[in-house]
Amino acid sequence: MTPAARLLAAIEILEEADADPRPVDRVLEGYFRQRRYAGSKDRHAIRERVFGILRRLARIDWHLSRSNVVERPTARLRVLADLLLTDELTAKAAGELFSGERHAPAAFGETETRVLSALKGATLDGSPDMPASVRVETPDWVYDRLEPVLGDDRDAALLAMGAEAPFDLRINPLHKADREAVREGLEKQGLVTEPTPFSPFGLRSKERKPIDALKLFKDGLIEVQDEGAQIAALLLGAAPGMQVADYCAGAGGKTLVLGGLMENKGRVLALDTSKGRLERCGVRTRRAGLHNVERHELAEGSDRRVKRLAGKFDRVMVDAPCSGTGTWRRNPDARWRYTEEDLAELTALQAVILQRGARLVKTGGRLAYVTCSLLPEENEGVVDAFLAERGDEFRSLDIAEVWNETVIPLGGGACPGEGSRLRLYPHRHNTDGFFVQILERIPAE
Numbered sequence: 001m002t003p004a005a006r007l008l009a010a011i012e013i014l015e016e017a018d019a020d021p022r023p024v025d026r027v028l029e030g031y032f033r034q035r036r037y038a039g040s041k042d043r044h045a046i047r048e049r050v051f052g053i054l055r056r057l058a059r060i061d062w063h064l065s066r067s068n069v070v071e072r073p074t075a076r077l078r079v080l081a082d083l084l085l086t087d088e089l090t091a092k093a094a095g096e097l098f099s100g101e102r103h104a105p106a107a108f109g110e111t112e113t114r115v116l117s118a119l120k121g122a123t124l125d126g127s128p129d130m131p132a133s134v135r136v137e138t139p140d141w142v143y144d145r146l147e148p149v150l151g152d153d154r155d156a157a158l159l160a161m162g163a164e165a166p167f168d169l170r171i172n173p174l175h176k177a178d179r180e181a182v183r184e185g186l187e188k189q190g191l192v193t194e195p196t197p198f199s200p201f202g203l204r205s206k207e208r209k210p211i212d213a214l215k216l217f218k219d220g221l222i223e224v225q226d227e228g229a230q231i232a233a234l235l236l237g238a239a240p241g242m243q244v245a246d247y248c249a250g251a252g253g254k255t256l257v258l259g260g261l262m263e264n265k266g267r268v269l270a271l272d273t274s275k276g277r278l279e280r281c282g283v284r285t286r287r288a289g290l291h292n293v294e295r296h297e298l299a300e301g302s303d304r305r306v307k308r309l310a311g312k313f314d315r316v317m318v319d320a321p322c323s324g325t326g327t328w329r330r331n332p333d334a335r336w337r338y339t340e341e342d343l344a345e346l347t348a349l350q351a352v353i354l355q356r357g358a359r360l361v362k363t364g365g366r367l368a369y370v371t372c373s374l375l376p377e378e379n380e381g382v383v384d385a386f387l388a389e390r391g392d393e394f395r396s397l398d399i400a401e402v403w404n405e406t407v408i409p410l411g412g413g414a415c416p417g418e419g420s421r422l423r424l425y426p427h428r429h430n431t432d433g434f435f436v437q438i439l440e441r442i443p444a445e
């Protein structure tokens, strides 16, 4: 494909993504499935442009709105503005790409020509009057809420959220494979990795590569998983012989860690409301060689089976649905998916889910509340409200103690958590943003 054809593809994908509620990754997959002629270099360049524009969206739109020419930016205008502001192309060079020839974007219309002259000489980050929240690509309602948790670190955290995430893999704990041997095996397949600093099962690559065709993957030895998610799962302390519930198991990212640590002894009950995700969880647990994972699709409202299981579990993971503000590195479009109004709905759901998960914990058992959100409302807000109501039954554990007693030692020196809470951030830990708090059902005197 020519550079102009790649730009046309980026415009089409951005248009589709605007009208499609699915994550942009899925839109890209669908687009390329219908265009098999696009080679790997084309796909890479198109993905870079689309993801790059999404990572720069607030700044691009700010420049466009300041031009006073357009009310609502279109995909074409965003691509054009990106060429001028980021690639710093001249109007003439941009015009050569928007040539209107076959497979190239149509030639500029009147509005676009006016935008070209309004943006002349401007660069993406070169305007001192750009508001701070725009500079770090964050909706105002999120930016304001992060001040109390991140203080002076807020902009550094959000800028780190704008970078591409490293490609983290996890070795299956069940196989007790030597991490170095797996690392060497991957290197022979052309994937260079290094051990992650905290998780003893993690390997990290700077390069993102499909692993589905690798024997190590097909044999269930490796999976893709951010190191932060690995840490969150490890901190629950699942061990052989335990009864463990994974509430909100989804496609089983954390289930696989819990089941692997339990060496197929005891039981993991994977619960979720999504049938499709639980099916994917089944495929993954089979590939991982786990026989002790049972899956159950939760009924809407209160679930009869879960009710009967009250007080039966040694460990319960509540990996609650959330705004995903901690995952913006890999889902740049997620920044703009949720609104302030959605937050109230999410926190109400999280409170209900925490209550339901808590019901399953036996006396002396543990409950992990985990989100991949940075927002205090979804994290300590939910746990504090729960403890205010049920503080006579549950107490928070000191996160450093939990970290230190984790059966499989975590690396990276001292626990980066404080008090009862662990917060992981890309700018400090090079993980996605995560929140973890571990509660214990108070044993009888």
Ligand SMILES: C[S@@+](CC[C@H](N)C(=O)[O-])C[C@H]1O[C@@H](n2cnc3c(N)ncnc32)[C@H](O)[C@@H]1O
Binding pocket: 229, 247, 248, 249, 250, 251, 252, 253, 254, 255, 271, 272, 273, 274, 277, 298, 319, 320, 321, 322, 353
């Ligand atoms: C953060 S994701 C879980 C990710 C998963 N634990 C992993 O590690 O791959 C949250 C999950 O909550 C599920 N969910 C949404 N509403 C729920 C509810 N009311 N009860 C239980 N699960 C729910 C979603 O289907 C989604 O799979």
